Amino acid sequence: MTTIDPGPDMADRGTATADLDPSMADPRAVADLLRISEPGDRLLRAAVATSGAEPLRGLLDGPRTGLADALHAAARAVGLAVRSEDIDRAIDRWTLRLPDLDGARDLRIMRTLGARVIQPGDPDWPAGLRDLGLDEPAGLWVRGHGDLTALTAGSIALVGSRAADSYGLHLARSFAWDLVAAGHSVVSGGAYGIDAAAHAGALAASDRPGVGTIAFMAGGVDRFYPRGNADLLTAVARTGVVISEAAPGSTAMRHRFLMRNRLIAATAAATVVVQAGWRSGALNTANRAAELLRPVGAVPGPVTAHDSAGCHRLIREGAAVCVTTADEVRELVESLTELSAEAAGTSAGDQQGRLRITDDLTDEQARIYSALPPRRGTEVAALASRAGLEVPAAMGALAVLELAGLAERRDHGWVKLRRG
Incomplete structure (x- = not known):
């Protein structure tokens, strides 16, 4: 790997991980791997798991045959079925982005925005992501001042339609407010509709450290998307965190939204679909959560409402339980005895x-x-x-x-x- 002068920024958290913990990869290598690949690249994740981020980054600058041999060995080691042509295409994709790699630059620029890169094994790496196996990201960009470990503990995802009506928006805001007031952070995707209402409700109730809201982006954390939610996402970063697997400067694309959904499902202790149509992307998040054996809830609406058809579908197919109040949402992750004691007015x-x-x-x-x-x-x-x-x-x-x-x-x- 080419030696790069890290400069003074490497003394700060998120850029000095390799210096502080010899078992961790140089964050410059992690930043480069996130830029060279697309979210959800299982072959790259297999190579990182078997070889490490720094050796893999070094192979990118070496002979193609050496990289190909390492990828074949990594796939065999983790039981990932790939053909030689699959590996050739992956190398072709990565090679196109080689001229853009400059992990030290990315870290330096992102530091000015209050952002850092984290990797599996970091103390604040969301524990739930480990359940993704080869779908676990090789790293994440995190922007914000919130305590990520505290925010993710017992967190609940509230997701749903971008084109939500007043019923769905009201429920998302009120559920989020009640959940944060009860000590559960709210996870969502930063989009219009249900996501934005959930973040706004959580922010309104955030009055103590370690409880608030997390927004997962489909693009880089340096360019909030959608632009209409820029002020809201800036507020999220002020007390919580905004997270993305995509490299800085990346735009939000359809396939990145789908990959982003797995991170929401895995990070949260439970997922609730507040309002969603028959083909809503929120159903993808709910199904990923169910695959991970996370509790899933869905809020019913009028049987004639197209905006609630997706929720009814989840309930009918047994993928989600029906929830109608914030307390019922909390039952997905809390002990029933804790809830009943609270209802009876028993103090902590x-x-x-x-x-x-x-x-x-x-x-x-x-x-x-x-x-x-x-x-x-x-x-x-x-x-x-x-x-x-x-x-x-x-x-x-x-x-x-x-x-x-x-x-x-x-x-x-x-x-x-x-x-x-």
């Missing part, structure tokens, strides 16, 4: 002195209890995967929970019960 201090349901459970039982959905049933294999257990262990835990009145087998699978 009082709660700490009481036994929780999970206090009497083993670790395996508690993990299965936490993984159980409150409504739509889930099969044992899915619960075991979500809880990180083997199927026999999950079955044993479910048997104990059923005897304790904490779980029940229904037509569509296992559900969580209130103790009563």
Whole structure:
């Protein structure tokens, strides 16, 4: 890799990662890889996973055969089925962008905007992205002053139609306000309609560090899109963060929106579709969340409303549970006992002195209890995967929970019960 004088900027957070932690790649290499590839490039991710960002960046400047051999080896190592022509086309694509690479320049310019590049293994890397496997990005550009680790913990995605009506906009704003007030950050895509209303509602309720809103962009974080939401996204960056896998200067394109959706689905602990038509892109986000075994909710509307047809479709097909209030949204990620105690007016201090349901459970039982959905049933294999257990262990835990009145087998699978 060509040596580049990093200058004084490399002493700052987001540009000195390699200096602070020898196990991390030089952020200049990560910035170059994000510029040379498109979001969701699985072959590049496989090469980073097996070789590392810096060695891969070095291979880009070397003989084509060396890079091709490394990509073949990386694909074999991770079980990615690719043909020689697939690798040739990837190298052709990357070669076209080689003259544009200057990671030090990108880091320097983005620093003036309050932006940095992060990579898997960084302390503030969103933990949920690890569930994406080869779809996990090689890095992310993060713009803003919010604490990313705190913002992503227990966050909830609110997504929906760009052409939302007053009903959908009102619900998005009010849900976001209530969720942030209850301690859950709101994740969305920065677009017009439901996204913008969700960000605005979250900002209105943000009055403490670590809770607010996150906007995922389909283009670079240096050029907010859509332009009409520039002021809103600037406000998001002031207290929260704006994130993108796309390199600085990149424009928002259709395929980048679809790739962006996987990041929303993986980062948030749950996804709720507030209002969406039959073919809305928000359904893509919801389906990605379901594939990742994240809870998914959908808000119903009038049966004659085309703008709610996508929500009704998700509910009918069993991909989402019906949610009508912010409390029902919170049930997707919070313990039902925590919600019922709050409704009864029990203070947090009082709660700490009481036994929780999970206090009497083993670790395996508690993990299965936490993984159980409150409504739509889930099969044992899915619960075991979500809880990180083997199927026999999950079955044993479910048997104990059923005897304790904490779980029940229904037509569509296992559900969580209130103790009563």
